[in-house]
Amino acid sequence: MSYEPPTPPSSLPTDIVNALNESTPDRLRDVATYAEALAEHKEREARLEESTDQDGVEERPDDLPDDVPAKATITIKEINDNRYYYWQWRDGERIKSKYKGPVNPDE
Template structure:
């Protein structure tokens, strides 16, 4: 540890530097803890907002049920030689499906 006082970075406003210089070691530790937590919170919020913008779908299909997310896709499942449409989407590590309708034989 140096015996010289630390030099603040150039991008810190003078009033903040002056306030910190006048603070007790206990207050400085409190400020450091809060500043670190606040920075992490703001970074997380920015990532979530960016992800939400990427995941945003412009139009929701008219036949999409209210309890099915807009990112769902339609898949066909065959059960006992019958074919059915299902809405399908990912929830975390699992894939969720919801029945839509039978596949018409003339399609």
């Protein structure tokens, strides 16, 4: 590892860079965890929004439960270091989820 501090991306606003530079290592790790989770959430929201904008009705997957709409997508959630598949879809202003199964059923 280098003894020089990392160079922040030029796209980051100065006030954010300054706040990060003044943070403790524990706070920085918390920020990194939150930022990653927030990025995944926003990407999932965009995918769900895009799927509701499509005109055609897609073919219903064979493993889709009866109470899950065909527009649902699969997402991965991590809970206590275990990863699980969930069906996820938008219902009005809410995001709904239904458990599908573990990511690695052999574990």
